[in-house]
Amino acid sequence: MKKVVLGLLVVFLLASVALAADDMYPEYKGEPVTLTMWAWTSNEDYSIREFEKVYPNIKVQWENFGVHYEKAQTAIAAGEGLPDVLMIEYTYAPEFMDLGAFVPINKWLPREKFVALFGEPALNWCALDDNIYGTPQDSGAISLFYRKDIFDKHGFAAPQTWAEFAEQARKLRQADPNLNYATVPLGWALWWAGLVWEAGGKLFDYKDGKWYIDFTNPVAEKVFSFWGELIDEGTIKIEQWWSPDWYNSLNVGKTAAVIIGCWFAEWLRYNAPESEGLWRVAIPPQWDPANPHNGMIGGSGFYVTAHSKNPEAAAIFVMWLNSHPESLKCLHKYSNLPVMVSTRYEEVLDEVAGPDQFFGGQNIVETLWEAHKLVDTSYVALPILTNVDQALGLLLQDYVDGKIKKFADILPMWEEAVVKAIKELGYDNVVVGELP
Amino acid sequence: MIRKRRSRLALRAYLFLAPFLALFSFIVIYPIVLGVRLSLYGQRGARMWYVGFLNYRNIFTDARFWEAFKIPLFLLLVQVPLMIFLAILIAFVYERVPRKEAAIYRFIHYLPYTIPAIVAGIVWSYIFSDSMSPFRPLLDALGMMGVRILNREHVPLVLLVIILWEFTGYTAFVVFSSLLAIPREYAEQAQIDGATFWQTAFFIKLPLIRGVIVMLFIFNIIGALQVFNEPWMLQTLVVLPPNYTPAMYIYNSAFAYGRFTYAIAMGLVLASITFLISLYVLRTASRQLLVQR
Numbered sequence: 001m002k003k004v005v006l007g008l009l010v011v012f013l014l015a016s017v018a019l020a021a022d023d024m025y026p027e028y029k030g031e032p033v034t035l036t037m038w039a040w041t042s043n044e045d046y047s048i049r050e051f052e053k054v055y056p057n058i059k060v061q062w063e064n065f066g067v068h069y070e071k072a073q074t075a076i077a078a079g080e081g082l083p084d085v086l087m088i089e090y091t092y093a094p095e096f097m098d099l100g101a102f103v104p105i106n107k108w109l110p111r112e113k114f115v116a117l118f119g120e121p122a123l124n125w126c127a128l129d130d131n132i133y134g135t136p137q138d139s140g141a142i143s144l145f146y147r148k149d150i151f152d153k154h155g156f157a158a159p160q161t162w163a164e165f166a167e168q169a170r171k172l173r174q175a176d177p178n179l180n181y182a183t184v185p186l187g188w189a190l191w192w193a194g195l196v197w198e199a200g201g202k203l204f205d206y207k208d209g210k211w212y213i214d215f216t217n218p219v220a221e222k223v224f225s226f227w228g229e230l231i232d233e234g235t236i237k238i239e240q241w242w243s244p245d246w247y248n249s250l251n252v253g254k255t256a257a258v259i260i261g262c263w264f265a266e267w268l269r270y271n272a273p274e275s276e277g278l279w280r281v282a283i284p285p286q287w288d289p290a291n292p293h294n295g296m297i298g299g300s301g302f303y304v305t306a307h308s309k310n311p312e313a314a315a316i317f318v319m320w321l322n323s324h325p326e327s328l329k330c331l332h333k334y335s336n337l338p339v340m341v342s343t344r345y346e347e348v349l350d351e352v353a354g355p356d357q358f359f360g361g362q363n364i365v366e367t368l369w370e371a372h373k374l375v376d377t378s379y380v381a382l383p384i385l386t387n388v389d390q391a392l393g394l395l396l397q398d399y400v401d402g403k404i405k406k407f408a409d410i411l412p413m414w415e416e417a418v419v420k421a422i423k424e425l426g427y428d429n430v431v432v433g434e435l436p
Numbered sequence: 437m438i439r440k441r442r443s444r445l446a447l448r449a450y451l452f453l454a455p456f457l458a459l460f461s462f463i464v465i466y467p468i469v470l471g472v473r474l475s476l477y478g479q480r481g482a483r484m485w486y487v488g489f490l491n492y493r494n495i496f497t498d499a500r501f502w503e504a505f506k507i508p509l510f511l512l513l514v515q516v517p518l519m520i521f522l523a524i525l526i527a528f529v530y531e532r533v534p535r536k537e538a539a540i541y542r543f544i545h546y547l548p549y550t551i552p553a554i555v556a557g558i559v560w561s562y563i564f565s566d567s568m569s570p571f572r573p574l575l576d577a578l579g580m581m582g583v584r585i586l587n588r589e590h591v592p593l594v595l596l597v598i599i600l601w602e603f604t605g606y607t608a609f610v611v612f613s614s615l616l617a618i619p620r621e622y623a624e625q626a627q628i629d630g631a632t633f634w635q636t637a638f639f640i641k642l643p644l645i646r647g648v649i650v651m652l653f654i655f656n657i658i659g660a661l662q663v664f665n666e667p668w669m670l671q672t673l674v675v676l677p678p679n680y681t682p683a684m685y686i687y688n689s690a691f692a693y694g695r696f697t698y699a700i701a702m703g704l705v706l707a708s709i710t711f712l713i714s715l716y717v718l719r720t721a722s723r724q725l726l727v728q729r
Contacts, residue, residue, distance in 0.1 A: 070691035077696045079482035099481035099694060177582075187675055243672045245567045254567070306482075386692045390678050397675035401587045425693075 024117065025054075025320050026108055033310045034059040035317060036083035038068050039302070041137075043334035047327040051320050058313045060085075075307070076101050084308035085318055089300045090125035090136065091190050091381040094206070098383035102133035102303045105315035109135070117323040121378035122341055126301050128206070128380065133303045135322040136341040137331070140190075140261035140299030141372035142198050144282045145268065147275070148360060150179065150256040158282035165285040166230055172256060173235045180249065182257040183239040184227060186400065187393030189385065190297050194261070195227075196220045197295025197377070199287050204418075206380035207436035211427060213382070214435045215415035221408070222287075228407035231399075238400055251275060259284060261297035262368040266336035269358045277360045283371045294374035299341070328352075338365075340372040384422050391417035475701035484697070491701035500679040501702060507592060507667070507681045511660035515596050520652055522600070523607035528637045530612045542612070545605025553602065557669025560598050564673060586673050591680075598666050603659075607652055614648040615641060650721040654714045661710045682706050 037044075037060055048060045063083070065071055069092065075081035076099050088096055096102060114123065114132055122136045144158060151157070154172055159165040169181035185191050193203050201219025205212045214220075230236040239246055249255045251272045258264065268279060286292050302322060304314040321327050323342040331339045332352040339345060353365040382388055395410045395417070404410060419432050450457075478487040495501055526545065530538045548556065562568055564586045575583060586594065618641055626636045642649075664683035667676055678692065679685035686706065690699035 073691050073694045074696075076481050077479060077694060100483070101481065240673055240675070244562050244565045245673075248567055390692075393675040394677055397588055400584070401589065 024113065025324065026316055028055050028057055028313060028316055030057070030310065030312060032057040032059075033313045034061055035085060035308075035310065035314055036060075037062045037085035037087070037302070037317075038065060038072070038083045039085075039087035040064055040066050040068065041087070041300075041335050041337060044321075044331070046330035046334045047321055050324075050326045050330060051317060054320070055313075055316065058317060060317060072096070072101065080307055082305040082307040084305060084310065084314040085134075086303050086305050087137070087300050088134075088303055089190070089298055090140070090296070091193070091298075092385050093125060093133070093301060093303065094128060094381050094383045095385050096303070097128045097131075097133060101305055103306045103308060103311050104131035104133060105304050105311060105318075106130075106132050108312055108315040109319050116343065117319070118342055121376065124378040124380045125299075126303070129209070134301045135318045136299065136301045137322045137339060138263050138299050138337045139340040139368075139372045139375070140194070140263060140296035141294055141338070141340070141368065141375050142194055142259060142284045142297055143262045143264070143368060143371045144257060144259055144284050145264060145279055146257040146282065147253055147255075147278050148280045149278050150253065158280070159285045160289055162226060162285045162287055166226070166235075169230060169235050178254070180237055180239075180255045181235070182259060183237050183241075183246075183249075183255060184231065185241040186238050186396050187389060188241060189389040189392045191260070192224075192392065193381075194295045194297035195259070196223050197379075198284055198293065199223050199295075200293045200377070202377075202379040202435060204379065204382045205435050210429045210431050211382060211422065212431045212435050213415065213419055213422070214433055215418070216412050216433075217435065220411060224411045225408045228410075231407045238396055247271060253278070261299060262338045262340075262371055263298060265338070265359070265364055265368065269336065276358050279359055280362055281359060281364045281367045283367065283374065292374050293376070294371055295377075296375055338368050338372065340369055345369075382418070382422065383427075384418070384425055387421040387425075388418050391421065471700050471704060474697050475704055477697045479695065479697040481694070491698050492705070494698070495702055495705055501682065501685060501705075504679040504682040504685045507595070508661045508663060510592050511595070511599065511663060512657060515599055516653065516656040516660055518596075519600055519604050519607060519656065520649065522604050523611050523652075524642065524649075526604070526608035527611035527615055528634070528641075530608070531615060531637075532633060542605075542609060546609055547605070548602050549606035551602075553665035554669060556598070556602060557665060560594075560666075561669055561672050564594060564670075586670070588674055588676065591667065591670060591674060591676065594670065595663070595666050599663075602666075603656070607656075610652060611645065611648065614645045618644050646721075650718065653721070654717055657713055657717060658710050661706065661713070 035058060039062060042064075044062050048062060052059060068086075069088075072082060072086060072088075076096075082101065086096075086101070109132055111123075111127075111130070111132065114126070114135075118126070118136055123132075125136055126132055126134045146158060150172075154168075154175060156168050156172075159168055165182075172179055172181040196203055196219060199219050199222060201217060201223070203213070203215050203217075203220055227236065231238060239249075250258070250268070251274050253275060262281075265281065268275075272279075283292070284294060302318045304311050304318060308314045322339070323344050325344055325347045328339045328342060328345055328348050329351060331337045332348070349365070349369060353363055353369075355361040356364050392410075392414050395404065395413055398404045399407060399410060404413075415432075419430070422430050475491055476486060476488060477484045478490065479485075530542060533541070563570065566572070566585055569585055571585065575581075575585070622640055622644070623636050626640045627633075631640070662683050663681050664687065667680050667684060668687075670676065676684070678688040682702070683706070686699045686702045689695045689702065
């Protein structure tokens with residue numbers, strides 16, 4: 001009897017989920033409203049148009065100021081001037097949550113519905129203390145972008161393990177000292193935290209009202225000493241990414257591979273047009289190929305701000321924008337975004353997948369999706385990520401300038417600087433040396 | 437009767453002044469008053485609370501703020517005197533070469549000043565970039581393959597080069613214009629007495645334009661203390677501390693850390709320091725002028 005009831009319940013639940021697919025988005029009964037949104041991605045307007053068809057009473061005015069964190073900081077301090085919807089990278093979101101920039105939208109998007117639409121890990125990027133503030137848009141799942149022509153010339157296949165990665169890097173350095181196998185960024189905390197995440201670890205987290213910091217855990221140490229060895233011996237160089245040199249090296253083929261978030265596919269297409277057809281994508285090298293795992297570098301969410309006069313309409317919008325198949329298709333097609341965080345992405349996967357000219361005909365959507373599915377853990381970033389980022393940048397510059405001799409020494413120094421910064425900023429709920 | 441007329445005159449004068457006074461108080465006085473008031477508040481996000489002089493007390497113990505003065509001090513002691521000396525030399529050369537050629541040189545030297553600092557910064561960041569620098573082939577030929585062009589220790593020198601490039605021509609132009617105002621008879625008289633061109637220049641003309649030189653010193657001291665654009669643009673090549681210069685620290689405190697009221701307090705302290713240094717220079721310079729006369 002019990003089993004039958006349970007079985008019926010399961011059937012009923014499944015049926016209701018299937019039926020409810022479109023009922024998941026609440027009706028908007030309020031007054032006609034125009035929302036404002038800041039986002040630096042391209043072509044969000046196609047999705048907005050689809051949204052306005054379904055919700056004729058909500059209009060969305062999208063503005064693109066590039067990365068708008070400084071503008072947002074000013075508006076937060078002024079107590080007015082934020083748009084209704086603000087795009088923020090997941091790693092910077094806790095900083096804004098902590099400043100009181102966002103408003104909870106649980107009333108329209110309760111936890112169960114959020115998990116059903118975006119999965120459990122995304123809660124760490126869009127919520128704090130059970131308050132949900134927004135929805136996730138694109139994935140930052142780490143991928144390996146590599147130049148097939150260079151790899152072929154030297155007889156390399158995409159490395160499956162980090163050991164293989166190191167071996168290829170050393171071989172290439174010997175074969176052609178002017179070529180970089182890969183470089184690491186001078187700073188950019190997201191990147192380094194992402195690689196620790198890929199190895200199954202983390203540097204910090206948040207739980208039950210406390211911030212946890214532990215940079216010197218075994219996983220992080222393993223990752224830093226792996227890179228440290230390659231960097232100390234000169235196989236891998238530290239480079240200022242997003243600089244004229246870096247753009248140039250990618251465009252003319254002086255760098256054979258880049259490890260970065262999967263949104264980079266879009267970036268490469270527009271910024272290294274001369275290398276069309278030469279790039280390929282693979283899932284990143286693994287520490288334990290039997291238990292593959294991945295982390296993210298970047299990726300952004302859309303959050304409803306505390307200055308919004310109509311959080312209900314804004315909540316419905318961010319929910320629809322980042323999960324409805326119509327919107328996902330548009331974001332994919334026109335913005336080239338890997339909008340894979342939503343669980344409904346699978347519904348559009350077949351439609352958006354296919355050979356990609358820029359990547360020599362490779363079906364990169366499939367590979368990126370595979371990379372994204374390996375991201376099954378997550379954590380909350382510290383609310384002082386700006387300081388975390390600056391501290392790392394200074395230490396890496398010290399290393400480059402020869403003031404720090406051993407690369408792996410940077411990790412404990414970085415932790416020290418971060419702990420100092422968070423205490424200076426007046427946080428008294430900090431636990432150092434352990435992670436939840 | 438007269439009094440009445442006077443007051444009417446005064447009224448009329450104020451009426452004429454009114455547009456200026458209104459704009460001046462709105463654009464200059466009001467922000468200063470507001471800034472002073474805000475600097476007395478603590479702030480986190482949109483929350484603000486009165487803290488009295490706590491921000492100022494924190495500034496005096498904030499080592500990062502005072503460390504930031506290393507670069508302005510370097511510019512003050514090296515760049516400002518060097519540039520003004522070069523500008524004076526160049527201005528005398530303008531006088532010496534035939535008029536038409538001088539106009540061409542003045543034009544070329546003035547050009548950098550017309551280029552926005554941000555645009556110039558982008559161009560300079562290419563010039564000092566590792567792979568695309570025009571110096572690269574030269575360095576490679578000298579066997580310095582793969583040697584980094586720019587690391588953090590070089591930044592002050594690079595700043596020196598950029599700032600000299602930006603402002604020397606302009607400064608020379610200012611010096612040259614004031615030289616034009618000197619009656620020609622003075623130089624003629626000196627030359628009749630047997631002085632050479634450079635003797636006339638340094639012992640007759642230069643003392644006559646002392647006021648302009650003092651003014652240039654003060655303007656450049658202010659510029660050095662507030663230096664921001666040039667180091668900011670170099671950050672695409674090299675990681676600089678957020679407190680590399682006082683202005684950068686103020687900017688980062690406000691826009692990267694969201695500590696606006698603290699940034700305002702630092703801004704006011706920086707302004708006071710600038711004011712005091714300028715005043716000191718002006719005082720010593722004018723005292724010397726008096727002694728000489």
